[in-house]
Amino acid sequence: MKKHHFLVLLLAMMVVLPVQxxxxxxxxxxxxxxxxxxxxxxxLREKTGGKLDNIAAPEASLLESATAxxxxxxxADHIAIENAQSPAVIASELSMKVKDxxxxxxxxxxxxxxxxxxxxxxxxxxxxxxxxxxxxxxxVAINLHGKPLAKAKLKITAPNQWxxxxxxxxxGEVSFYMPWxxxxxxxxxxxxxxxxxxxGEPYENIRHVSSLxxxx
Numbered sequence: 545m546k547k548h549h550f551l552v553l554l555l556a557m558m559v560v561l562p563v564q565x566x567x568x569x570x571x572x573x574x575x576x577x578x579x580x581x582x583x584x585x586x587x588l589r590e591k592t593g594g595k596l597d598n599i600a601a602p603e604a605s606l607l608e609s610a611t612a613x614x615x616x617x618x619x620a621d622h623i624a625i626e627n628a629q630s631p632a633v634i635a636s637e638l639s640m641k642v643k644d645x646x647x648x649x650x651x652x653x654x655x656x657x658x659x660x661x662x663x664x665x666x667x668x669x670x671x672x673x674x675x676x677x678x679x680x681x682x683x684v685a686i687n688l689h690g691k692p693l694a695k696a697k698l699k700i701t702a703p704n705q706w707x708x709x710x711x712x713x714x715x716g717e718v719s720f721y722m723p724w725x726x727x728x729x730x731x732x733x734x735x736x737x738x739x740x741x742x743x744g745e746p747y748e749n750i751r752h753v754s755s756l757x758x759x760x
Contacts, residue, residue: 566590568599569729569755570625570633570661577628577661579604579635580621584729585701589621599623599657601639607632607660610671634660634670642745650735654747658754664722676730676756683719684756686732692716699731703760722760730756 571578581599582588590596596618604614604625614633615626625633637657645653658672666680669687676698677685686696696712703726712718722728736750 565733565753566595567731567753567755568602568635568637568657568659569731570635570659570757571622571727572628572631572633572661572757572759575629577604577625577633578619578622579616579625579659584727585705585707587705591621592618596621596623598640599637602635602637604628604633604635606630607634607662607668607670610634631661631663632667634658634672636672642742642747645751650751651749652747653735653749653751654740654742655751656753658752659757660755661757664758664760672754674732674734674752674754676732676754678756678758679717682722683717684730686712686716686718688734688736688752693732693734696732696734701729701731703727722758725760728758728760730758 566582568579568581569584579602580589581596582590602616602623604616605612614628617624617626640655642654658674660670662678664680664682667678669675669677673689675687677687679685686693693716694714696716698710698712698718700720701707703724710718710720732754734752736752738750739748
């Protein structure tokens with residue numbers, strides 16, 4: 545009976561999500577950490593010579609030593625992060641040019657991408673401007689500039705591409721389920737009104753896109 549109720553709850557949480565967009569995420573297997581660009585939910589991993597080249601100047605480090613940058617090696621469909629055997633790895637791509645994203649509702653925006661690989665145990669916040677921080681026991685905190693991002697929308701993709709979208713509470717915290725074994729990728733997008741310029745190009749918003757990978 546309990547199993548039946550659990551399945552009903554999972555089905556109730558299934559929602560129709562908006563059109564997907566690319567982001568970066570991390571995977572770790574056989575002692576290797578890999579950064580991908582694409583859409584995990586659609587099994588889409590962009591390739592070198594194509595859209596993976598948009599991730600032109602990524603940086604990566606271990607969570608506990610964010611100032612010590614790790615070496616990166618570009619491969620056919622991912623960017624390998626060397627000497628990153630620790631389960632807590634963070635990476636970012638902050639060098640993307642300003643884009644006219646008006647047709648998507650983002651205006652003239654500066655894209656900023658962040659990702660981290662963690663666990664379902666409590667971990668420290670990262671240096672990312674938009675961070676998904678594991679709190680343990682199937683819960684995360686979403687922080688913007690080190691402060692809770694209330695009512696943020698967290699999209700979660702399970703290993704079988706099953707998806708759910710959950711709303712954070714006033715503390716920016718979200719509880720979630722991990723019913724299957726494998727890699728779960730969580731994503732948050734936040735549009736921050738902020739005027740500035742990058743490489744001589746003015747922008748009116750910053751589009752933050754952050755992900756967290758957890759193995760169950």
